Amino acid sequence: MTRIEVIDLVVRYGDTTAVDRVSFAIAPGELVTLLGPSGCGKTTTLRAIAGLETPYSGGIRLNGDLVWSAQPRRNIPAEKRGVSMVFQSYAIWPHMTVFENVAYGLRVRGVSNAEIRSNVARVLDMVQMGAFADRPSSALSGGQQQRVAVARAIAFSPTVVLFDEPLSNLDAKLRAEMRVELRELQRRLDITSLYVTHDQEEALAISDRVIVMNGGRIEQIGSPEDIYNRPVSRFVADFVGSANMIEGGVTTVNADGSVVFQTKAGSLIHAAAGQRDSTTLALRSSYIHLHPDEANAIAGTIHRRMFHGDFIQYVIDWPDGQLIVRRPPTELLEEGSAITVSFAPEYCVLL
Amino acid sequence: MRDPRVWIVPILILVVGALVLYPLAFLITESFNIGDPQIFPPEEWGAGNYIQLFEEPRVIGNTLLVASIATVLAVVFGFIQAWILTRTQIPGRDRLERLMELPYYMTPLIGALAWGVLLGPKTGLVNQVWRSVGFSSDFFNIYSPQGIAWVMALFEGTVAFVMISAAMKSMDPSLEESSRVLGAGKLRTALRITLPMVAPGVLSATIFVFAEMLGSFAAAFVLGIPGRFYVVTTAIWESTLSYPPDYGHAAAMGLSLFGAMLITLGLARVIMRHGSYATITGKAFRPRPMDVGGLRYPLMGIAWGYIAVAVILPLAALTLTSFQRFATVIIPQMQFTLANYRTAFALGSLGPAFANSMILGVTVSSVAVPVIAVLAWIIYRTTMPGRMLMEYVVMIPAAVLWAWINIPIPLYGTLWLLGIAYFTVFLPLGLRTIAGVVSQVDKSLEECARVCGASWVYQMRTVTLPLLRPGLVAAWLLIFIASVRELGVSVFLMGPNSKVIAPSIVSSWLSASSELSAAMALLQTVMVFIAVAILFRVARQVTGTQA
Numbered sequence: 073m074t075r076i077e078v079i080d081l082v083v084r085y086g087d088t089t090a091v092d093r094v095s096f097a098i099a100p101g102e103l104v105t106l107l108g109p110s111g112c113g114k115t116t117t118l119r120a121i122a123g124l125e126t127p128y129s130g131g132i133r134l135n136g137d138l139v140w141s142a143q144p145r146r147n148i149p150a151e152k153r154g155v156s157m158v159f160q161s162y163a164i165w166p167h168m169t170v171f172e173n174v175a176y177g178l179r180v181r182g183v184s185n186a187e188i189r190s191n192v193a194r195v196l197d198m199v200q201m202g203a204f205a206d207r208p209s210s211a212l213s214g215g216q217q218q219r220v221a222v223a224r225a226i227a228f229s230p231t232v233v234l235f236d237e238p239l240s241n242l243d244a245k246l247r248a249e250m251r252v253e254l255r256e257l258q259r260r261l262d263i264t265s266l267y268v269t270h271d272q273e274e275a276l277a278i279s280d281r282v283i284v285m286n287g288g289r290i291e292q293i294g295s296p297e298d299i300y301n302r303p304v305s306r307f308v309a310d311f312v313g314s315a316n317m318i319e320g321g322v323t324t325v326n327a328d329g330s331v332v333f334q335t336k337a338g339s340l341i342h343a344a345a346g347q348r349d350s351t352t353l354a355l356r357s358s359y360i361h362l363h364p365d366e367a368n369a370i371a372g373t374i375h376r377r378m379f380h381g382d383f384i385q386y387v388i389d390w391p392d393g394q395l396i397v398r399r400p401p402t403e404l405l406e407e408g409s410a411i412t413v414s415f416a417p418e419y420c421v422l423l
Numbered sequence: 424m425r426d427p428r429v430w431i432v433p434i435l436i437l438v439v440g441a442l443v444l445y446p447l448a449f450l451i452t453e454s455f456n457i458g459d460p461q462i463f464p465p466e467e468w469g470a471g472n473y474i475q476l477f478e479e480p481r482v483i484g485n486t487l488l489v490a491s492i493a494t495v496l497a498v499v500f501g502f503i504q505a506w507i508l509t510r511t512q513i514p515g516r517d518r519l520e521r522l523m524e525l526p527y528y529m530t531p532l533i534g535a536l537a538w539g540v541l542l543g544p545k546t547g548l549v550n551q552v553w554r555s556v557g558f559s560s561d562f563f564n565i566y567s568p569q570g571i572a573w574v575m576a577l578f579e580g581t582v583a584f585v586m587i588s589a590a591m592k593s594m595d596p597s598l599e600e601s602s603r604v605l606g607a608g609k610l611r612t613a614l615r616i617t618l619p620m621v622a623p624g625v626l627s628a629t630i631f632v633f634a635e636m637l638g639s640f641a642a643a644f645v646l647g648i649p650g651r652f653y654v655v656t657t658a659i660w661e662s663t664l665s666y667p668p669d670y671g672h673a674a675a676m677g678l679s680l681f682g683a684m685l686i687t688l689g690l691a692r693v694i695m696r697h698g699s700y701a702t703i704t705g706k707a708f709r710p711r712p713m714d715v716g717g718l719r720y721p722l723m724g725i726a727w728g729y730i731a732v733a734v735i736l737p738l739a740a741l742t743l744t745s746f747q748r749f750a751t752v753i754i755p756q757m758q759f760t761l762a763n764y765r766t767a768f769a770l771g772s773l774g775p776a777f778a779n780s781m782i783l784g785v786t787v788s789s790v791a792v793p794v795i796a797v798l799a800w801i802i803y804r805t806t807m808p809g810r811m812l813m814e815y816v817v818m819i820p821a822a823v824l825w826a827w828i829n830i831p832i833p834l835y836g837t838l839w840l841l842g843i844a845y846f847t848v849f850l851p852l853g854l855r856t857i858a859g860v861v862s863q864v865d866k867s868l869e870e871c872a873r874v875c876g877a878s879w880v881y882q883m884r885t886v887t888l889p890l891l892r893p894g895l896v897a898a899w900l901l902i903f904i905a906s907v908r909e910l911g912v913s914v915f916l917m918g919p920n921s922k923v924i925a926p927s928i929v930s931s932w933l934s935a936s937s938e939l940s941a942a943m944a945l946l947q948t949v950m951v952f953i954a955v956a957i958l959f960r961v962a963r964q965v966t967g968t969q970a
Contacts, residue, residue: 165886
């Protein structure tokens with residue numbers, strides 16, 4: 073059974089189509105991320121599932137039940153859909169205490185006071201906010217508000233939780249910590265989650281599967297490794313991670329499916345797989361070596377070196393212009409030195 | 424359960440639309456009536472009333488003269504005050520900024536009375552002193568176009584200060600800082616960066632204030648009528664209340680005024696939208712005030728000087744006058760008495776006038792706030808068709824509401840009529856106030872309640888209304904204050920059995936003594952200031968919880 077099923081969803085604002093025939097399904101316990109640049113329709117899709125936007129056509133099923141469809145006309149209001157949501161702005165009600173915020177979903181459902189108290193205490197402990205129950209929520213820091221928002225979203229044990237860029241308002245360090253905690257919590261409670269973010273690193277780190285969106289359409293659905301190693305389009309290769317786009321054309325297709333790609337400057341590159349009509353070769357910066365130890369080896373010089381701490385980024389001059397290469401900080405080479413760049417055919421993705 | 428929005432919304436739209444559009448339609452019809460002005464609907468039609476306006480250009484000339492002087496004064500005062508209070512480090516800035524709101528609450532009526540007491544020909548307190556030290560003429564005669572403009576600028580021009588200081592505050596200080604870092608001095612930065620950035624704000628404030636001055640009534644009424652100096656608003660009053668009343672002429676004047684104000688305001692809006700660099704982000708920056716060194720104290724003096732002429736001096740003059748038998752500042756001639764206050768309360772109509780004003784204030788605000796809250800919610804939170812049209816309709820009334828003067832239902836001369844008229848006139852004020860609060864409440868706070876499982880009614884009760892409450896209380900108080908001080912509409916619609924304060928003060932001023940009027944004016948001011956004090960407390964709470 074699927075928890076969330078989106079079928080050919082179209083959302084329009086006047087003449088602009090924000091979401092254009094989007095379909096996907098999410099299994100119980102899965103964490104799926106909608107990833108894309110701002111304006112790609114990811115948040116609109118999420119809000120349509122929550123019942124906060126009215127789609128134009130298509131259908132949405134939650135736990136097998138049709139909650140929205142154009143034909144037959146069906147629109148279950150947001151409050152009857154039984155999903156929960158963490159908002160980008162947290163949407164913590166400033167006129168209530170932390171306890172009242174978290175208890176809201178339970179009160180609406182007419183749960184007894186004793187049960188509310190034990191449930192709220194339980195989820196507040198989960199997000200390490202147990203000591204803050206009686207605080208007025210207007211006195212919380214950003215990170216604390218975020219925790220309360222998560223506690224509120226899971227307090228009434230929803231089957232589906234939607235996350236709308238929940239970490240985008242936190243500073244980098246806290247964001248990295250919360251990412252781990254959220255994933256931990258989601259695994260422990262087995263919550264089916266749909267998560268919207270524009271941060272590709274975050275999407276890769278926490279998801280079971282990633283849906284990359286662009287211009288209202290889905291570009292690719294796959295596991296984080298899939299999306300990173302086997303992008304299906306130039307957009308995905310460019311948006312997720314750091315990649316070099318090398319222009320050229322395929323000269324030979326071998327019997328085993330491997331191909332030879334000739335760059336504009338004439339260098340020949342062997343790729344493990346590819347179509348005859350490909351004109352671009354995508355190559356991850358991290359998969360390029362600065363020693364001649366892989367099958368494809370081409371001479372170049374180091375133009376610029378930038379020390380990032382966790383890695384070093386080199387700009388290499390090579391026959392086809394410039395190449396971005398990321399190496400571990402231990403591989404320190406001088407600017408101006410002549411080197412050979414090399415990379416394995418398996419990491420050459422033809423688009 | 425059916426969603427209650429289905430029936431609430433159309434009813435509201437109908438009622439509000441009728442309240443605003445009926446008087447407008449009446450006015451338009453009446454302005455083309457060239458037959459017997461008492462007969463409605465008209466029997467003879469023609470543009471005669473409009474042509475008449477131009478045959479007698481004196482009133483139009485007066486209006487333009489007074490409005491122009493007042494606008495220049497208001498903008499100059501506003502600019503200086505705004506600059507001192509937002510951009511310089513002077514001691515006691517915060518207190519001064521709060522005091523700047525008082526002239527508006529003092530009302531132009533009270534201001535005009537007070538300045539009449541101070542600078543009236545011969546008897547004015549300042550003129551008394553002037554003559555007693557040997558001069559043979561007055562120091563200044565406030566019963567003059569310049570005098571009227573002075574009072575209008577002080578008590579109605581504070582909006583210029585508000586708009587200009589908003590423009591100055593919304594300017595990102597880093598724009599000036601980058602100029603300094605690139606090597607430009609303070610003066611160069613002020614001329615090349617600061618001034619161009621605030622210029623659109625100043626320009627739109629100027630136009631906005633000019634429109635307001637065109638429709639200004641109280642100062643021209645109190646200080647112009649005794650010398651038979653008429654501007655458009657007082658001329659309208661003259662032609663409706665003279666005998667026989669000339670409604671057609673009045674309607675033509677009213678509509679022309681309304682048109683002029685509408686065009687001017689539209690212009691201000693266009694300028695604001697197209698020319699303003701400073702307010703694009705809508706973000707509130709905390710401008711870093713300039714260190715003005717030794718100039719601190721002179722600048723503080725200027726700022727306090729404004730408060731002195733707009734608040735302290737008028738109130739002191741009224742107080743001094745109200746406790747005397749014959750107002751004077753020459754100490755040996757002073758005769759102190761409580762008689763004026765005794766008369767104020769004893770005077771047949773005055774007790775009821777106070778009571779009526781209170782009743783109207785409480786009732787009108789209590790009815791208006793919930794209605795306007797729902798309207799604001801519809802206009803700014805839903806995608807309902809026609810909601811933008813509503814916004815414009817609701818903004819119409821200000822200038823034309825005395826059109827209720829001749830209605831076919833038997834309400835004339837009752838409090839009901841005043842109540843309905845107040846309600847309609849204060850729609851724009853209420854809507855602006857509440858809309859500000861509605862837009863401050865993040866939409867996701869409401870959406871979150873829905874996603875948590877709350878119905879519309881439950882969400883309204885537990886989230887929306889509690890969040891709006893401080894704003895609604897503030898709107899209630901503002902409408903209450905506006906009702907208690909209302910003059911422009913009341914003076915047309917008040918009947919012998921429905922007296923209210925402000926027109927009563929005016930008639931006492933025009934027919935009885937200035938000492939009695941001063942006492943009545945102070946009583947009204949006290950009422951308004953009590954409400955203002957509560958308002959400020961509420962406003963502080965609002966900013967406290969949202970910060």
